[in-house]
Amino acid sequence: MLGIFDSGIGGLTVVREILRRAPQTSFVYLGDTARAPYGNKSAETIGRYAVEDVAFLLAQGATDIVVACNTASSLALEALRQAYPQTRFFDVITPAVAALHELPQLKKIGVIGTRATIRSGTYEKRLKESLNNSSVQIFSVACPLFVPLVEENWLKRPETKRIARAYLQPLRQHQIDALVLGCTHYPLLEPVIRTSLQKRVQIIDSPSALVSQLEKEAPELLAVGHELRQEYFFTDTSPLTDQIAGRWLGRIIKSRHGELAG
């Protein structure tokens, strides 16, 4: 069974994509809302939190883990593999890089994410390894206000459009060919992001790339099991969380409190 975690509710965009394409998948989701967001925190803190999050999911019976958070995928994978050498991890960066690899004639790629993700340089490093092409240029921009804007549900407000235009201005100027949405919150801002860039820019979002990878590499995890289990845990529960989560997922959810062994 899949265990899926994120710092908060952003990883629900991964759940949404799973439910859209394989609605009978069993999973347990953990959002670490009591310590969210991870995006401005240090690698050491993020690594420690991720290890605790996975301990919770394994105790719930998860066998394979989706790191549905770009910040943790950038900074915590090594810590996770060391702590749980028997467990298979799926991160959100690998499939996004693979999806880019399939686009033809890329010259300039933009990457946006949290401050911690961008500072880690993980996308640049992984893209350069994968493309193996020194003529491709990569432009990275941290967009720290995008997560709070999504959590405020200001998805299409004029203020959000202005902020998007300001953040993405350098990418527009460099005339990028493709943009990686390097944060699981960002697919919800895709319409606003799209209008801030040239029309021809191809947008790669990690939830959809990740589910494609799961379909290919681990179809058994998306298959119908003998008992359907879809559970949501948050380390800090509030009616607002269920409300936002429900709106994103298009269904009513009733989450439970997840107590981490600190």
Next chain:
Amino acid sequence: MLGIFDSGIGGLTVVREILRRAPQTSFVYLGDTARAPYGNKSAETIGRYAVEDVAFLLAQGATDIVVACNTASSLALEALRQAYPQTRFFDVITPAVAALHELPQLKKIGVIGTRATIRSGTYEKRLKESLNNSSVQIFSVACPLFVPLVEENWLKRPETKRIARAYLQPLRQHQIDALVLGCTHYPLLEPVIRTSLQKRVQIIDSPSALVSQLEKEAPELLAVGHELRQEYFFTDTSPLTDQIAGRWLGRIIKSRHGELAG
């Protein structure tokens, strides 16, 4: 010696005010950046965090505690007094309410803060008790994006002005007489907040009201001790934190890592 805590760097506006008016004050500051922000979290979580924060400050030798965070002042004071019945606590709400009490002819008061602070209703309750005047109307507005805007250091950007105008529009419409900045981050946005409201609106900020209260009720804490100690701890340290903190305080600070007993 004073112990001062906040969820992150916002409480440094209290430190700034102390340094301005009583520069020889000894204190230990703790910013719980590893779990910041508190403003969208539940009362239970905030209470638990505050109790852990104070344990750290007491272990550092603090004798009196400033709760330099409106969210914790709204939601965690009872938990703190129960956990530490011998300790004197100064919160940021009491002095703001007292300062309002001294303004003449108030009819309409606006209060802005984080979602958790506004949802708690603490300001409304305390103001109504204090003013004891049923003809005074109170209008509360949560401004969840203000904290991330401050942490992004977007203090005077056009985007920030637009967001401020959008949040404060109901207060402008109600023609409030005074506004309480119910979050220790907000004094940094005061110029933008001021231009979003009618000119005659009187603005009360809690850091300055709090230091006035300390001068009156606990001058010994602000007096010159035999050894000056001014230390900054953060539960998640990063060069960026020191940089932002230094810019706000107008001095170079070198913070240390604060490890909480979880």
